[in-house]
Amino acid sequence: xxxxxxxxFRRRKAARPGEIVEAALAVFAEKxxxxxxxxxxxxxxxxxxxxxxxxxxxxxxxxxxxxEQAIAPNLEGVRAMMAAHPGPIxxxxxxxPERIALLLETLPLGGVVKMVIGEAGNxxxxxxxxxxxxxxxxxxALCDAVAAAQAxxxxxxxxxxxxxxxxxxxxxxxVIWRETFVPVGAEPFDLxxxxxxxxxxxxxxMLSDGARR
Amino acid sequence: xxxxxxxxFRRRKAARPGEIVEAALAVFAEKxxxxxxxxxxxxxxxxxxxxxxxxxxxxxxxxxxxxEQAIAPNLEGVRAMMAAHPGPIxxxxxxxPERIALLLETLPLGGVVKMVIGEAGNxxxxxxxxxxxxxxxxxxALCDAVAAAQAxxxxxxxxxxxxxxxxxxxxxxxVIWRETFVPVGAEPFDLxxxxxxxxxxxxxxMLSDGARR
DNA sequence: GATTAATAACTGACCAGTCAGTTATCAGGA
DNA sequence: TCCTGATAACTGACTGGTCAGTTATTAATC
Numbered sequence: 001x002x003x004x005x006x007x008x009f010r011r012r013k014a015a016r017p018g019e020i021v022e023a024a025l026a027v028f029a030e031k032x033x034x035x036x037x038x039x040x041x042x043x044x045x046x047x048x049x050x051x052x053x054x055x056x057x058x059x060x061x062x063x064x065x066x067x068e069q070a071i072a073p074n075l076e077g078v079r080a081m082m083a084a085h086p087g088p089i090x091x092x093x094x095x096x097p098e099r100i101a102l103l104l105e106t107l108p109l110g111g112v113v114k115m116v117i118g119e120a121g122n123x124x125x126x127x128x129x130x131x132x133x134x135x136x137x138x139x140x141a142l143c144d145a146v147a148a149a150q151a152x153x154x155x156x157x158x159x160x161x162x163x164x165x166x167x168x169x170x171x172x173x174x175v176i177w178r179e180t181f182v183p184v185g186a187e188p189f190d191l192x193x194x195x196x197x198x199x200x201x202x203x204x205x206m207l208s209d210g211a212r213r
Numbered sequence: 214x215x216x217x218x219x220x221x222f223r224r225r226k227a228a229r230p231g232e233i234v235e236a237a238l239a240v241f242a243e244k245x246x247x248x249x250x251x252x253x254x255x256x257x258x259x260x261x262x263x264x265x266x267x268x269x270x271x272x273x274x275x276x277x278x279x280x281e282q283a284i285a286p287n288l289e290g291v292r293a294m295m296a297a298h299p300g301p302i303x304x305x306x307x308x309x310p311e312r313i314a315l316l317l318e319t320l321p322l323g324g325v326v327k328m329v330i331g332e333a334g335n336x337x338x339x340x341x342x343x344x345x346x347x348x349x350x351x352x353x354a355l356c357d358a359v360a361a362a363q364a365x366x367x368x369x370x371x372x373x374x375x376x377x378x379x380x381x382x383x384x385x386x387x388v389i390w391r392e393t394f395v396p397v398g399a400e401p402f403d404l405x406x407x408x409x410x411x412x413x414x415x416x417x418x419m420l421s422d423g424a425r426r
Numbered sequence: 427g428a429t430t431a432a433t434a435a436c437t438g439a440c441c442a443g444t445c446a447g448t449t450a451t452c453a454g455g456a
Numbered sequence: 457t458c459c460t461g462a463t464a465a466c467t468g469a470c471t472g473g474t475c476a477g478t479t480a481t482t483a484a485t486c
Contacts, residue, residue, distance in 0.1 A: 007483080007484065008432090008433085008482090008483075008484090009431080009432060009433075009483085009484075010431090010432095010484075010485095011430080011431045011432075011483095011484055011485065012431085013430090013431065016431090016432095030334065031334065031335065032331060032332065032334060032335060034247060034248065035247065035334075035335050037474090037475065037476090038475080038476065038477085039475080039476095047431095047432070047433090048432065048433050048434065049433090049434085049476090049477090050432070050433060050434070050477090050478080050479085051431075051432055051433075052477095053477070053478080054430095054431070054432075058476085058477080059476070059477090111334075114330055114331060114333070114334070115331065116393065117327055117330050117331055117389055117392075117393050118245060118327060118328065118330055118331010118332055119245065119331055120327070120392065120393040120394075120396070120397075121243065121244060121245060121248075121324075121327070121392070121396075122244060122245060122248050124396060124397050127393050127394055127396070127397045128397040128398070131393075131394045131397060131398075131399055135394065135399075136399070158410050158414075159406070159410065161400075161402075162402070162406070162407050162410050162411070163410075163414075165383050165386055165387065165390075165402065165407065166383045166407075166410070166411050166414060168386075169382035169383040169385070169386040170378050170379045170382040170383075172382070172386055173378055173381075173382040173385055173386065174378065176330055177378075179330075179333065179334070180329065180330050180333040180340050180344075181333075181340055181344045181348065183333070183334075183337060183340070184333075184337050184340045184341040184344060185341070185344075186344055186348075186349070187374075189374075189375070189378065193372070193375070194375050194378065194379075197371055197372065197375050197376075197379070198375070198379050200418075201371075201376075201379060201415065201418035201419055202414065202418060203418070204417060204418040205413075205414035205415060205416070205417040205418035205419075206414055206418075220449080220450060221448090221449070221450085221466090221467085222449080222450075222465080222466055222467075223450075223451095223465095223466095224449090224450055224451065224464080224465050224466075225465085226464090226465065229465090250440090250441070250442090251441080251442065251443085252441080252442095260466075260467090261466065261467045261468065262442090262443085262467090262468080263443090263444080263445085263466070263467055263468070264465075264466055264467075265443095266443070266444080267464095267465070267466075271442085271443080272442070272443090
């Protein structure tokens with residue numbers, strides 16, 4: 001036997017789960033859930049496929065860990081910002097897209113969004129986790145902010161949940177566009193510019209006449 | 214040999230392609246591209262799997278046929294309506310969502326949209342076909358209508374392509390929401406109501422002060 | 427040298443695409 | 457009207473490859 005110094009692997013029980021989750025986030029975002037190969041996640045995390053099963057029971061379980069550990073904490077910051085903002089809502093709405101644009105650069109959120117949408121039918125559990133842990137909270141916070149602004153007389157009457165969707169939809173579509181059509185040659189959107197134009201249009205449309213400035 | 218009446222199959226060369234395309238549309242919308250099994254498409258079309266290959270070379274080729282024969286002709290109607298509309302744009306924008314809502318009831322468009330988004334990464338050809346044959350035309354027509362309205366002084370300055378996305382994004386997100394989160398228990402959106410509130414908000418935000426009524 | 431993290435070869439299920447063979451259909455001849 | 461090839465639409469079993477999850481074994485660490 002050769003007695004070379006470098007060992008073939010290290011035992012690093014504490015560090016593995018985090019490294020695996022990080023690798024899984026990248027591969028899920030790139031390939032989607034069904035097409036993501038556990039072998040590839042393992043290689044990127046620097047372990048063998050079998051090692052994944054020491055820390056996660058199934059592929060779906062691994063996805064759940066990705067959402068809870070790699071994504072939810074980041075979005076929580078945005079939610080807290082919205083919940084804490086006292087008003088006027090115009091200031092808040094000019095801040096939120098900026099904050100979201102930053103997140104989109106940090107995390108491969110676009111890829112994961114694409115994945116959740118595309119595979120919700122075949123893996124309802126993915127959609128449930130994504131909705132319950134992230135989307136419901138974020139949309140709820142924005143909805144509350146709009147309703148509070150309506151109570152203060154800043155925003156015109158109208159369904160606040162609908163206003164919330166109206167506000168974030170173009171940014172979401174911009175991200176989906178970037179992930180879906182830009183790789184096959186479509187003209188990309190300048191997301192910050194899109195967000196800015198949309199917020200101004202929406203503010204003009206939403207704010208009650210008294211509150212407009 | 215038994216000489217029973219019912220034959221095991223019929224030779225119906227002319228009718229097969231249409232029936233196969235229809236079955237494929239349904240299965241692709243339900244399962245997505247990768248998860249759609251050709252065996253299931255064949256059974257729903259009333260043929261064997263081998264018969265598919267008499268009419269279509271590959272799975273992707275079959276998808277292309279679905280887009281061109283089952284979807285494109287329907288969307289062409291909307292595009293023509295937008296291209297032909299003389300103005301004012303407010304009237305057009307109040308008509309379009311209604312027309313699109315009708316399409317969404319007729320065809321399983323939501324399912325196909327979901328599929329294209331989710332599988333664009335693994336099958337760029339799907340995204341290319343969908344973009345080139347449908348999305349580019351529809352968005353272009355809306356964009357042209359906005360630009361024309363700007364030239365007439367009806368709409369404020371701003372990137373017309375961005376206005377186009379702002380206009381359709383909430384409806385698109387509403388459809389995606391229905392396909393993705395409603396099946397796992399989320400509250401659905403009333404799409405026509407969403408469209409109505411959004412058009413009114415956008416008109417207030419987009420129309421130049423002179424053109425508002 | 428006992429413990430257990432980690433490996434790597436393996437299994438079983440699934441599915442796009444193929445192909446050798448089967449059978450409906452229809453001319454043309456009796 | 458009934459046969460009788462000839463044609464090609466159609467079938468279904470098969471192939472080759474992929475991949476989630478399992479397990480027998482190895483080796484790092486205390």
